[in-house]
Amino acid sequence: MSEQFRICPDTGLKLYQSTETLIKANAVAAVVFLLVGGIYGLLVGLTRWPAVHLLPADWFYLALTGHGLNVLIFWLIFFEMAVLYFASSVILGSRLAVPKFAWAGFALMLIGALMNNYIVLSGEASVMMTSYAPMDAHPLFYLSLILFAVGALLGCFVFFGTLVVAKEEKTYEGSVPLVTFGAITAAIIAVFTIISGAIILIPTLLWSLGFLAEIDALMYRLIWWAFGHSSQQINVAAHIAVWYAIASIVFGAKPMSEKVSRMAFFMYILFLQLASAHHLLVDPGVSSEFKMFNTSYAMYLAVMASMVHGLTVPGSIEQAQRAKGINAGLFEWLRRAPWGNPTFSGMFLSLIGFGFLGGISGVTMGAEQINILVHNTVYVPGHFHATVVLGTTLAFMAMTYWLVPVIFRRDLIWKGLASWQPYLFGLGMAGVSLFLMGAGTLGVPRRHWDITFSMTGGEVYEFPAAANTLLALNGLSVALAVAGGAAFCLIIVGSLLFGRKLGPDEKLATPHIATPPSDADYEKLGNGITVPGTLVLALVFFAAFAVYYFINWKYLAETWGIS
Amino acid sequence: MDEDQESVPLLQRILDNPFILLAIGVAFPAVLYLIWGIMEIVSVPLAN
Numbered sequence: 084m085s086e087q088f089r090i091c092p093d094t095g096l097k098l099y100q101s102t103e104t105l106i107k108a109n110a111v112a113a114v115v116f117l118l119v120g121g122i123y124g125l126l127v128g129l130t131r132w133p134a135v136h137l138l139p140a141d142w143f144y145l146a147l148t149g150h151g152l153n154v155l156i157f158w159l160i161f162f163e164m165a166v167l168y169f170a171s172s173v174i175l176g177s178r179l180a181v182p183k184f185a186w187a188g189f190a191l192m193l194i195g196a197l198m199n200n201y202i203v204l205s206g207e208a209s210v211m212m213t214s215y216a217p218m219d220a221h222p223l224f225y226l227s228l229i230l231f232a233v234g235a236l237l238g239c240f241v242f243f244g245t246l247v248v249a250k251e252e253k254t255y256e257g258s259v260p261l262v263t264f265g266a267i268t269a270a271i272i273a274v275f276t277i278i279s280g281a282i283i284l285i286p287t288l289l290w291s292l293g294f295l296a297e298i299d300a301l302m303y304r305l306i307w308w309a310f311g312h313s314s315q316q317i318n319v320a321a322h323i324a325v326w327y328a329i330a331s332i333v334f335g336a337k338p339m340s341e342k343v344s345r346m347a348f349f350m351y352i353l354f355l356q357l358a359s360a361h362h363l364l365v366d367p368g369v370s371s372e373f374k375m376f377n378t379s380y381a382m383y384l385a386v387m388a389s390m391v392h393g394l395t396v397p398g399s400i401e402q403a404q405r406a407k408g409i410n411a412g413l414f415e416w417l418r419r420a421p422w423g424n425p426t427f428s429g430m431f432l433s434l435i436g437f438g439f440l441g442g443i444s445g446v447t448m449g450a451e452q453i454n455i456l457v458h459n460t461v462y463v464p465g466h467f468h469a470t471v472v473l474g475t476t477l478a479f480m481a482m483t484y485w486l487v488p489v490i491f492r493r494d495l496i497w498k499g500l501a502s503w504q505p506y507l508f509g510l511g512m513a514g515v516s517l518f519l520m521g522a523g524t525l526g527v528p529r530r531h532w533d534i535t536f537s538m539t540g541g542e543v544y545e546f547p548a549a550a551n552t553l554l555a556l557n558g559l560s561v562a563l564a565v566a567g568g569a570a571f572c573l574i575i576v577g578s579l580l581f582g583r584k585l586g587p588d589e590k591l592a593t594p595h596i597a598t599p600p601s602d603a604d605y606e607k608l609g610n611g612i613t614v615p616g617t618l619v620l621a622l623v624f625f626a627a628f629a630v631y632y633f634i635n636w637k638y639l640a641e642t643w644g645i646s
Numbered sequence: 647m648d649e650d651q652e653s654v655p656l657l658q659r660i661l662d663n664p665f666i667l668l669a670i671g672v673a674f675p676a677v678l679y680l681i682w683g684i685m686e687i688v689s690v691p692l693a694n
Contacts, residue, residue: 243664243665243668246664258658258661258662259662264661267664267667268667268671270668271664271667271668271671271672272671274668274671274672275671275672275675275676278672279680282680299687301687301690302684302687305680305683305684305687306680306684309675309679309680313675345661349661349667352667352670352671352674353670353671353674354674356671356674356675356679357674357675357678357679359675359679360679360683363683367690368686368687368690369683369686369687370686373682373683373686376678377678377679381678
């Protein structure tokens with residue numbers, strides 16, 4: 084018997100029952116773990132604020148572990164499973180391959196995430212997300228991550244299986260849409276990530292159980308980072324797929340060049356995961372050739388791919404707006420964008436934050452020489468709060484606003500608050516990124532409850548007053564971001580529980596998907612420069628990039644003066 | 647069928663096949679990061 088499906092009255096998308104239920108389950112789990120991780124994040128931020136210093140040392144490391152795992156792993160990967168099922172089954176209009184496998188995967192992920200939260204909260208696994216051996220955690224800590232990873236791997240297999248089903252059953256013609264191609268990129272990186280995780284976490288579990296005598300610390304770091312950093316590259320590929328989806332949904336935009344965008348994703352498949360070597364830049368045992376090839380020569384090709392996406396996504400929006408006649412000056416297309424629609428504002432703030440803050444800081448600290456200025460300082464969490472939180476989390480939040488009526492058939496509640504939420508969260512998180520990067524530049528170490536080493540009984544290290552101010556500003560920004568995150572959770576959970584139920588054929592009051600401009604509209608733009616505003620934004624980006632990059636070389640020159 | 651397939655450029659055929667992409671996407675970082683890194687670490691002489 085063929086599986087039941089419905090056609091969404093607002094979007095025309097074909098939604099199979101099992102796909103819809105799986106997307107709902109994964110999205111709800113994602114939001115719950117975001118909430119838990121956010122609470123831990125508030126505690127961490129308030130402890131880093133020197134005047135508050137909220138938690139005692141043992142609770143700080145516990146909260147830091149819980150924060151990292153809940154938001155960097157559980158929230159994002161649950162949501163990514165929803166994205167994979169959406170990008171395969173829903174976009175291609177196909178039934179899901181082996182939904183039972185997808186449910187088994189979801190169950191394993193849920194058991195793993197709950198087990199992990201239990202063991203971390205018990206205080207027997209305060210080893211932070213990286214859990215560097217020989218610092219050991221309770222065996223359940225490693226087992227929980229293995230269960231979660233196996234569940235996610237099953238989800239990836241279901242995704243690839245669904246691509247095969249869609250092709251066999253001819254639910255689409257030609258190449259898969261670009262958004263699905265982005266999801267394929269994310270799934271490929273996920274498979275490498277999970278295999279790497281298995282290679283290192285299974286022996287570490289055996290070591291924690293006493294079956295292995297030791298785990299080599301350097302080998303652990305090398306392989307763990309193939310898991311730990313690559314898991315964040317899944318996020319990058321997934322949130323860029325979401326950017327393209329939102330450009331199409333809100334503006335009816337089509338990619339400026341399908342070929343160029345696909346090649347940029349292909350460069351991610353080849354090179355993005357090599358960035359894991361950033362974490363080993365001061366490690367002995369691996370050569371400079373290894374470090375430089377992976378973090379510079381190869382990695383720059385992935386960076387170029389990010390810059391391509393950063394140009395083509397706003398470029399496609401500009402083209403669509405201009406084709407609709409919003410064509411005056413350099414930036415009318417941007418000024419008249421729907422800034423009150425959280426789906427758009429969240430996506431655009433994600434794009435700007437990811438590029439300007441996350442991208443520039445990532446490339447700068449990825450260079451072996453200037454990395455030494457900020458290695459293992461709070462600059463590093465400053466950088467990845469720009470990429471993974473401002474970039475990925477905000478993009479996923481933006482997409483969720485759009486998905487609630489489509490998948491859950493509920494109208495959003497508190498639309499006024501929803502229109503402010505991306506700004507609240509985005510501003511807070513931009514503050515967290517900038518202030519942590521500032522404090523890191525002044526040398527404040529990461530992962531330290533006691534940054535002055537006052538508890539060691541030795542000499543107390545005094546940071547410049549500016550460092551304490553920056554950490555205080557970070558604390559205030561954390562509070563702002565947590566308010567934005569809480570608003571998101573309240574709006575989404577409130578909408579699912581109390582939002583007005585939409586009838587099976589009921590349309591929303593306003594169109595939920597934009598009508599694309601016609602080919603004739605696009606032809607009116609001519610063959611010259613059709614995206615002047617985006618090019619100006621790109622030039623501003625390059626100027627900021629170059630200035631910041633060379634400032635860091637100047638800092639380095641001052642650190643080691645040559646006379 | 648063959649004629650249709652041959653008219654599709656090689657690169658597009660690669661990009662249209664998620665399993666070739668999966669093989670490339672796992673092999674590249676496995677060789678350039680994992681295997682290269684592991685070989686360097688195991689070649690570090692042990693302290694006496």
